[in-house]
Amino acid sequence: MRIKNLLAAGAAIALLAGTAQAADMTGITDTTIKIGNTNPYSGPASVYSVIGKTITAYFEMVNEMGGIQGRQIDFISLDDGYSPPRTVEQVRKLVEQEQVAFLFNTLGTPTNSAIHRYVNAKKVPHLFLATGASKWGQPDKYPWTMGFQPTYDVEGEIYAKYVLENIEDPKIAILFQNDDYGKDYRDGFLHGLGDKADELVVSMLPYEVTDPTVDSQILKMQESGANVFFNITIPKFAAQAIRKSCEIGWKPVHLLNNVSSSVGATLTPAGLECSTGLITALYIKDPVDPQWHDDPGYKEWVGFMEKNMPDADMTDVNYAFGYNVSRLMHHVLDTCEDLSREGIMGCAANLKDIELPMIMPGITVNTSPEDFYPIQSEQLARFDGERWVTFGEVIHAGSR
């Protein structure tokens, strides 16, 4: 571990030293900074495109107020339809024709996977991606790529900590989607349980996205005698699992991954009564939660939304996501002395205790040349039949 740290530090120094020799100022002039982005403005994931729209509105506002360090932001956001081949095409266009300084908040796990190697080979900063996969934090292998939100395995580890500290004699059942997303969550959770994992987990079952239902998995988990259920599923299967366990009268401590925590998209179809008591982990202030309505960060966001995006549906948490990540990018550019590609990457990798307006109090952004995981804490919340109610302290994870 030590050697790894040393190596990483060495790499960072080398990186800084490189700056002194020949700084790559592509996309940056004395008056402009050119930033590239891809978002699914069409296709199956288009519900997330509000993030791209929020960032666009944010930089327009910044430009009206005089830009960043005297430079106007030229934010170019292209549609990739959530289709990896189109992401490759659009990103090549951004890097080779548009000559952007860096890529910011490109959205999606499969889409970013498709450009991961390319942008690192081209040495283009690939910052604050909108995906929860854990592979965006490998500074030794991919020194130009950095994630943003808590990763799936960090979230899994947070649930494990909660179980170990709060549940007496836990017997755990895990249902997971049989792909990278499901395994990230599962592995983080098992890692968090530590040596006791084998003993505590009594049932661990996968499902395929093509399965019609997960009913039979739920029956088996009930039979296993589990009193804790970690539910790693996308909304459709989450709703099935919630309803089925309710129907058969199985009442474990039910941990639901954040991916499916939407009240409208998952819990309402599953039935609000059956959903009562579910636990999930959050890090963004939920705009519909009244506890934030006097909070300065929330008011700042509402002010931005009312002025710049007056027609938006303010209950959609993706607007808050877009605002948070824009504010972070703004902060990095605003405080960075060296606006070359290497310099920007270095600044992004040296963030200490940055608070963002729509991120819960106590959760801050921290990075270092060895730590490319900006947010690694979350707050647990329990569903009371109407909304998520936060409880307990902020839990920090990320021991990996």
Add this chain to the structure above:
Amino acid sequence: MDLFLQLTFAGLAIGSIYSCVALAVVMIYQATDHFNFAQGEMAMFSTYIAWTLVGLGAPVWLAFLLAVGLSFLAGVAIERVIVKPVENAPVLNQIIVFIGLLVIFNAVAGWIWEFTIKPFPSLFPADLGFKSTLIGPHHIGVIALTLGVLALVFAFFRFTRVGLAMRAAAANPDSARLVGVSVGWMLALGWGLAAAIGAVGGILVAPIVFLEPNMMAGVLLYGFAGALLGGVSSPGGAVLGGLVVGVLENWVGQYVPGGSELKLTFALILIVGVLVFKPAGLFGRVVVRRV
């Protein structure tokens, strides 16, 4: 033992939906000699129509009947407008048309109704006067309704003149034409009936898996497996095949080591196995063609 019974009953319930889809597959196969790959998406689309009607305030049974009726008309229309022009084209052309239909229905449904899941009300009362942890009231209703549809199909072919004409048109188009059966319209009727039966399947499965544009993708695959197992020329065999696939799928998941990961593989093995060793299925007629 309790788990065994629960898995078996859950398997029968989901299997009866595979049966419904298998039955629809058999209807079209009977009429055209081909699998309709768009069957599942057509059923999904019908279910959205029922969902929209329920949203407009229609009682769920009325919505069900209307959607099934509309699906019948739509099935006839699709045969007339889209399938008929490629009737005499090579098999590959027809299959490509079916796959095109699949993609179109899927995309249009996503465009109109979005990809978020929607709860769909059950056709059956939540309380049947007794309580069982083995099987829910919806599942009992699904099995009963599927058997009812099978009985209707059987009676239609056996006891009605139109049914007889359809059988004649499928078995020997030339002779049928000579005795005055309109073979073309019989094909359209077959498509209509298949679309209607598919709609029943979609409306029965939606309360279990939630309504969304990709709802039928997995179901259709298991439906194909059921249809092949029972025999693509036998409606009764298709229903039995669907039930068997549903139950076996659950048993494999539980009693074969690592079986949870193999449920889908199992369905595919079944399809390949039947095609290789007993292409006519368990109850199908072996068709001998003079070349």
